[in-house]
Amino acid sequence: MKEYLIETPVASIIFAFTIVTSIYTFSNHHLFGKFMLHPYSVSKGQRLYTLLTSGIIHRDWGHLLFNMLTFYFFGFALESILASLSPWGHLQFALLYVLGLVLSDVRTVFKERENYNYYSLGASGAISAVLFSFIMFQPKTMLGIFLVIPMPAWLFAFLYLGYCIWASKNARDGINHDAHFYGALFGLIFTIVLYPSIIQHFISQFS
Template sequence: MRDYLINTPVASIIFAFTIVTSIYTFSNHQLFGRFMLHPYSISKGRKLYTLLTSGLIHRDWGHLLFNMLTFYFFGFPLEMLLASLSTWGHVQFAVIYILGLVLSDVGTVVKERNNPVYYSLGASGAICAILFSFILFDPKMMLGVFFFIPMPAWIFGILFLGYCVWASRNARDSINHDAHFYGAVFGIILTILFYPGVIQHFIKQFTGA
């Protein structure tokens, strides 16, 4: 625990706070409702805070577990990697996560701005930003998905995004599946802005050049 706090302080705080807040709101329905993203209110200049708070809560245990496992696999390694590349690495990680969370909801706010009954929640937009940022640096890292399925990170990323696209079209829940795609895009953009050379690095991983 001490090593995590020293080496990956931002990821540790996000990880712990998201789990605690999500579990607490499972039984606190009033706070759960207040924290959910509400595009209709945001379009009217109200409840802007839900752009952040919606990423601190999850629909159920399965939703929380899936997101936190993905964050654990990629968030902690990414912060450690960024910290090794720059003295601003911890700050860069925080920027990618927070902006990934907020910007991934922009499309949903625009799409649902006239729908007063639409609400959504979850940290998936920020998780996708972290996931695809990491894949740019180490696309061939082998993962033990669900602890027993060996899989390169880039394949996991494709499958994860594929699931998000499917869920966006077919799911009937309050999870903001549309945010996954935008989170991935902004995660890639922000990483390239911080480290322009990562594009060439990514290509070299597959070409060996």
């Protein structure tokens, strides 16, 4: 634990804080409802704080477990990479996560601005930003999709974005696929802005 706090302090705090707040709100329905993103209110300048708080709560144990496992495998690794590249690496990771969390919901706020009954929650947008930033650095890493199907990270990235676009238009599963897509897109753009040479690095992995 001490090693994690020293080497990846931001990821450690995000990981622990998200787990604690999510578990707490499972039994505190008032706070749970207050923290959820409500595009109707946000579009009218109200409950703006939910752009952040909606990312520190989760629908249920399965939702929390899936997001935190993804964050555990890629968030800590990404902060280590960024810290090795720049003295500002920890701050860069914090900005990636927080901005990814907020900006991934902008499309949702606009899209659902007249839907009073629509709510959204979860850290998926920010975690998508983290995952796709990591993929830019390590495109050939093998991922175990659903913990079973082996797939190189770069291929997963293309399939993931394609699925998000399709699901946003066709799926009726209650999942905010727009947040996944725009979080991932932000992660790519943010990483390229910070490290323009990452494009050449990414390409070179296939030569």
